[in-house]
Amino acid sequence: MRWRRALVALVLVTLAAAAGAALARSAGDPGRQDPVRAVSAGLRCPACQGESVADSRSPIAVAMRQVVADQLAQGRDPTEIRRWFVQRYGADVLTDPPARGVRLLLWGVPVLTLLAGGYAALRTLRPGAARTGSAAPWTPDARGARRAWRVASVGVVALVASVAIVADRLDPLTRPAPADPVAVALQLAHDLETQQRYDAAAQMYQEALRDRPDDGVRLRLAFALLRAGDGAAAQRTARDVLAREPDSPDGLLVLGLAQRNSRSVEAGDTLRHFLAVAPAHPAAAEIRRLLVTGREPAGR
Amino acid sequence: MRRRPGWLRVGPATVLTLTVAVGALIAFGLRAPATPDPGEATAVAGRPAPALSGATLDGGRFALSDARGQVVLVNVFASWCGPCRDELPLLVDAERSWSPRGVRLVGLNIRDGADAVRALLDETGATGLTVVPDPDGTRAVEWGVRGVPETFVVGRDGRLVDRRQGVVTRQWLEQRVAPLLAG
Numbered sequence: 001m002r003w004r005r006a007l008v009a010l011v012l013v014t015l016a017a018a019a020g021a022a023l024a025r026s027a028g029d030p031g032r033q034d035p036v037r038a039v040s041a042g043l044r045c046p047a048c049q050g051e052s053v054a055d056s057r058s059p060i061a062v063a064m065r066q067v068v069a070d071q072l073a074q075g076r077d078p079t080e081i082r083r084w085f086v087q088r089y090g091a092d093v094l095t096d097p098p099a100r101g102v103r104l105l106l107w108g109v110p111v112l113t114l115l116a117g118g119y120a121a122l123r124t125l126r127p128g129a130a131r132t133g134s135a136a137p138w139t140p141d142a143r144g145a146r147r148a149w150r151v152a153s154v155g156v157v158a159l160v161a162s163v164a165i166v167a168d169r170l171d172p173l174t175r176p177a178p179a180d181p182v183a184v185a186l187q188l189a190h191d192l193e194t195q196q197r198y199d200a201a202a203q204m205y206q207e208a209l210r211d212r213p214d215d216g217v218r219l220r221l222a223f224a225l226l227r228a229g230d231g232a233a234a235q236r237t238a239r240d241v242l243a244r245e246p247d248s249p250d251g252l253l254v255l256g257l258a259q260r261n262s263r264s265v266e267a268g269d270t271l272r273h274f275l276a277v278a279p280a281h282p283a284a285a286e287i288r289r290l291l292v293t294g295r296e297p298a299g300r
Numbered sequence: 301m302r303r304r305p306g307w308l309r310v311g312p313a314t315v316l317t318l319t320v321a322v323g324a325l326i327a328f329g330l331r332a333p334a335t336p337d338p339g340e341a342t343a344v345a346g347r348p349a350p351a352l353s354g355a356t357l358d359g360g361r362f363a364l365s366d367a368r369g370q371v372v373l374v375n376v377f378a379s380w381c382g383p384c385r386d387e388l389p390l391l392v393d394a395e396r397s398w399s400p401r402g403v404r405l406v407g408l409n410i411r412d413g414a415d416a417v418r419a420l421l422d423e424t425g426a427t428g429l430t431v432v433p434d435p436d437g438t439r440a441v442e443w444g445v446r447g448v449p450e451t452f453v454v455g456r457d458g459r460l461v462d463r464r465q466g467v468v469t470r471q472w473l474e475q476r477v478a479p480l481l482a483g
Contacts, residue, residue, distance in 0.1 A: 046446035046447070047446055047447040058447075059378070059410065059411045059437060059448070060437065060440070060441070060445060060446065060447055060448075062411070062437065063410065063411065063436060063437025063438055063440060063441045064437075064441050066436045066437065066438050066441075067438050067441045067442075070438065088441070088442070088443070088444035089444050089446070105325055106325065106329070109318075109321060109322055109325055112318070113318055113322070116314060116318065120311065
């Protein structure tokens, strides 16, 4: 039975070491190097859900970090700074509010349960227990009790371990994916277009194109340039696309409209080509009207 | 059957008590709201208003202490905040109609650029607004601001009367500010 004891001792030591390491990691991490981070990690961002001031990127959290830095620079100690925030935001601004009432119970009950369970286990499993109790150590009754305790403890350890593993697996999913700069640029450009700021939109499209050359984006750029009044650049961009894809409806549309604006004689041909390749295009009806009413290029 | 030891007899009672205790705790925890009542945490009525003074956007000076005797609406806003853009015309309108009865509107402009604010004021017809810039947002934190827009009502005695987190409505102004104007 010696090896069994050694095994139990080994498991206990390993568990204790792991728990110690985890505690040290979670408690020691924030801001041994950075006191601003240490203090702001203890403050809850009031504009966010479950984020600390240290982690949040919301403007209010950034301002609160600034206040923490200012006050530390003035020589205030962290407790004073926390009190300053509590006066303005209430006790809930602290990520770790003082345990009182129900909160204290929340910590106390699991600890009491563990202690009671441990005590009961000790009484059952201790070889001496038999002497004061009913069953001899190796009667079927005592063996059954031992087995039940062991199964129960293995079950609890398995439960905790599986929760720990699953929680770790789930965690990355809850983190937002890093924003794709091209997608952000395109969204911004689109917003600028809806605000009719076509110059700025064209710049955003050009920025997006530098990172990701794409004919779809090039066509958006050509439209923005056309609306911004830069017909020459719009024509260049459209021709660039048409060189690769001569029947691109949007390319033909932008080129034709740009040519029409610059009173080029080719405008009619380009727009008729557009109608030939995309008779059901949303702009087709308008272009037909233009071709009928303004037979001479840009006649009006 | 032999007599069982004492602890085994009290065992079931202990387990039952503990189970009931844990159950009660969980039931209590589920019934209580996850976050405390926001009204409780954000009630400001009666507290002295924090200081607010400094250069204004148009080069003048503003000091809240000089506005004693007036009802001051402190609107925390920024040009990057869409809802702020929506509520500014209403606030400017309220100041215009209530200024003879001693209402003053001040904008606390947080983490913003001067040009962007001027553009916002032009767009919303709020060009005359007294704006105190707060480029790093620290003044707003001193006021306990939780987000933009947020509006504080400072009474004639310099104490906070009310606060509104989020967009101000005409109804809120009628209910919370109008009663302060009597007398």
